[in-house]
Amino acid sequence: MLTGRKYRLDLTPDQAEFAERIGGVCRSVWNTALEQRRTYRRRDAWIGYHEQARQLAEAKQEFAWLAEVPGHCLQQTLIDLDQACSRHGTWKVRWKSKARTRPSFRFPEGAKIAIERLNRRWARAKLPKLGWVRFRITRPLGGAVRNATVSRDGTHWHVSFLVEDGALTPQRHDHPGSAAGIDRGVAKVVTRSDGIFHHQVFAREREVEHAATLQRRLARTQKGSTRREHAAAKLAKALAKVRRRRADFAAKTAHTLATGFELIVFEALPTKNMTAAVAPKPDPGQQGAFLPNGAASKSGLNRSILDKGWHRIELATRGKARYTGTCVITVNPAYTSQTCNVRTVVDRKSRQSQAVFRCTSCGHTEHADVNAAKNILTAGRAEHARPRPGARAGARKPRNHVGRKANRQATAAQGHATASPELAGIPRP
Ligand SMILES: [Zn+2]
Structure with missing residues (x-):
């Protein structure tokens, strides 16, 4: 199962300053890209992620302040914007104001993030361009890292890892019927x-x-x-x-x-x-x-x-x-x-x-x-007892896992019943 693990970072003053800068650049990429999408829409045109990513790559050749921050974080910002726009519509997505938004940026490639335990309390992670960052390991990671998000909450910086912990949802609850x-x-x-x-x-x-x-x-x-x-x-x-x-x-x-x-x-x-x-x-x-x-x-x-x-x-x-x-x-x-x-x-x-x-x-x-x-x-x-015709498992929240399994078995049995005459080679009238 995918789950989050959030730890408090102990950044050096240089790292904190750099992290602040990365957050700022991501914010301005978000705002610029949003404005661009709106300009296109005003002209009855449309611009999507791929074109914006291409233009971003071009801009990086020109501006040093864009090139110095981790490229994947900027790409991720464009992906997030793309998803926000397709979900809520270009006009409803909001600007990120400097005063109101807390800086936050994501490193999407978990496989490339090395994590080392230093001692009982401390561990460190190697993030692209930020380098080794120390964090207080208050609980075990417990799985493979998929991505990492660095954010500031008030005065403190945090890193949250998306982790695949390998756990499975139990078939039945410990207190059935409760x-x-x-x-x-x-x-x-x-x-x-x-x-x-x-x-x-x-x-x-x-x-x-x-x-x-x-x-x-x-x-x-x-x-x-x-x-x-x-x-x-x-x-x-x-x-x-x-x-x-x-x-x-x-x-x-x-x-x-x-x-x-x-x-x-x-x-x-x-x-x-x-x-x-x-x-x-x-x-x-x-x-x-x-x-x-x-x-x-x-x-x-x-x-x-x-x-x-x-x-x-x-x-x-x-x-x-x-x-x-x-x-x-x-x-x-x-x-x-x-x-x-x-x-x-x-x-x-x-x-x-x-x-x-x-x-x-x-x-x-x-x-x-x-x-x-x-x-x-x-x-x-x-509501729970009401049968839902046409509700597929996974399409919405399953009512319960036993029910879902029973459904699946029922469909399988059905399929078997209809398929068998043909398989048996019974000639149609
Ligand atoms: Zn009464």
């Missing part, structure tokens, strides 16, 4: 249908205030000044800390969920209203209650600091599920918070407050999130 519905929320990040909460505060109130102060300080500095650079670095550091906590929480929660359940049901997240949904009207006494108004809660800073990482939890769970044989599905979230899970009666008034659900019909009382999670599970079970 299932959980998952409700993601603000008051509790994750609520399970069995009444268990997974919760963590990613940024304490003081930290949120501190980030806001840093943001204001940054806004008062002049563009291009040293003071601005310092302020930006401080803010980036504060945000990176919150981001790490969120990633850690997502990984741990995903592990618990995937090892514990054979079927996990999430509510499908809205893609367009995500920004509005990240920080809904804060409850008094809850995190984020001091936010001045709803509009501010959608703004960039508050979004990055108050984000609960709902999407990330789902992604991490899907990643873990490959190792446990768990099936992860999503269902339409409509009415899950207003429906009584005992008699499936829908009434908006049943949701008495953020935390309390009391059915107006049968009087059933429960924690509102647990009730929602149970409804999500019910919907998920129905």
